[in-house]
Amino acid sequence: MDQTTDIVEPFLKRGPNTARMMLAMLACLTVTAVHFAVRYDGALAWRFAAALGIGWLIELTYALLRDGRPAWPNPSTAVTSALLVLSVPSRMPLPHIAAGIAVATLFGKLMIDRTALRLNPMLLGRLFMMLVFADSIQRWSVPGAAPDALSYATPLRLLEAEGVALPLTDVLTGRIGGDWHGIYALLPGAPGETMPILALLLGIVLYWGGVLDWRPGLAFLAGLALACRALGMPVAFHLAAGSSVFAAVYIVTDPRTLPGSKAGRLAAGFLAGVLNAVVRWHIYYPEGIVPAVLAVNLLSPALDRCAFAGRGAWLQWRARRASAIRPGSQA
Numbered sequence: 104m105d106q107t108t109d110i111v112e113p114f115l116k117r118g119p120n121t122a123r124m125m126l127a128m129l130a131c132l133t134v135t136a137v138h139f140a141v142r143y144d145g146a147l148a149w150r151f152a153a154a155l156g157i158g159w160l161i162e163l164t165y166a167l168l169r170d171g172r173p174a175w176p177n178p179s180t181a182v183t184s185a186l187l188v189l190s191v192p193s194r195m196p197l198p199h200i201a202a203g204i205a206v207a208t209l210f211g212k213l214m215i216d217r218t219a220l221r222l223n224p225m226l227l228g229r230l231f232m233m234l235v236f237a238d239s240i241q242r243w244s245v246p247g248a249a250p251d252a253l254s255y256a257t258p259l260r261l262l263e264a265e266g267v268a269l270p271l272t273d274v275l276t277g278r279i280g281g282d283w284h285g286i287y288a289l290l291p292g293a294p295g296e297t298m299p300i301l302a303l304l305l306g307i308v309l310y311w312g313g314v315l316d317w318r319p320g321l322a323f324l325a326g327l328a329l330a331c332r333a334l335g336m337p338v339a340f341h342l343a344a345g346s347s348v349f350a351a352v353y354i355v356t357d358p359r360t361l362p363g364s365k366a367g368r369l370a371a372g373f374l375a376g377v378l379n380a381v382v383r384w385h386i387y388y389p390e391g392i393v394p395a396v397l398a399v400n401l402l403s404p405a406l407d408r409c410a411f412a413g414r415g416a417w418l419q420w421r422a423r424r425a426s427a428i429r430p431g432s433q434a
Contacts, residue, residue, distance in 0.1 A: 161204065195239050268340045296347075309352070327341060
């Protein structure tokens with residue numbers, strides 16, 4: 104009697120329970136938001152909650168217009184909203200964030216064919232914000248500071264402007280503050296990139312919980328490190344600064360926009376890391392996650408075809424070799 108076997112997506116250990124996966128991601132992102140609110144800016148707490156509400160309101164309105172009845176909020180919409188609000192300045196105007204969430208939710212999730220090529224929704228919304236709100240997405244501030252007292256600089260911006268890399272331990276633990284020679288007020292950056300060690304620990308929790316695939320995130324960090332080494336950039340600093348670890352845990356690992364094959368996901372992560380380093384080196388923006396990962400999303404089908412072709416060639420070679428050395432194959 105034939106036995107049936109359930110086929111499970113290769114990026115999930117626990118099976119295709121997308122809701123549980125998204126709720127686990129949302130819980131970890133909430134921990135990140137609470138950490139930033141307690142340590143740096145308490146206003147992020149209500150802004151984070153507002154972002155989740157905006158995402159769900161957009162989804163509810165879309166369902167009402169499309170079907171004439173409300174739909175239960177999708178946890179993946181909340182994850183997209185949370186990722187977006189954690190990847191921009193903590194004091195960015197809420198209407199600008201709402202516009203980015205609308206683009207990410209509508210054009211990155213709700214209004215596309217499920218079988219079509221998909222771009223990372225959060226990065227799509229952030230790209231829109233970079234193009235439309237180019238000033239506010241780069242305007243960093245701290246609570247209670249005079250707006251024009253000093254120029255503000257994140258660790259990556261300070262390295263780009265002055266060639267100065269902050270101590271690695273300070274970057275890893277988020278101990279960033281004060282000023283640099285009275286010229287720049289130092290800020291940790293976006294809430295998601297504040298403490299790379301926290302992002303790494305939460306990523307390990309998600310991996311052991313069966314939510315994340317380790318391949319694209321690890322390949323992303325490896326590609327970033329090798330490219331920084333080749334370009335003469337400080338490797339350890341670039342791995343710790345910016346949203347490198349945050350992206351490796353939450354963005355590069357998005358299963359819906361990555362290749363389906365294991366080799367394809369390794370190649371996608373590695374290529375995204377290399378592109379991120381090139382963008383940091385050449386382009387005005389000190390952070391290159393958005394163009395790097397979106398470019399890899401566009402290449403996902405090609406990477407899968409290359410991976411499947413390579414796997415097929417390998418299996419054919421093994422079969423020919425086995426038949427050639429099989430006892431009794433020669434007369």
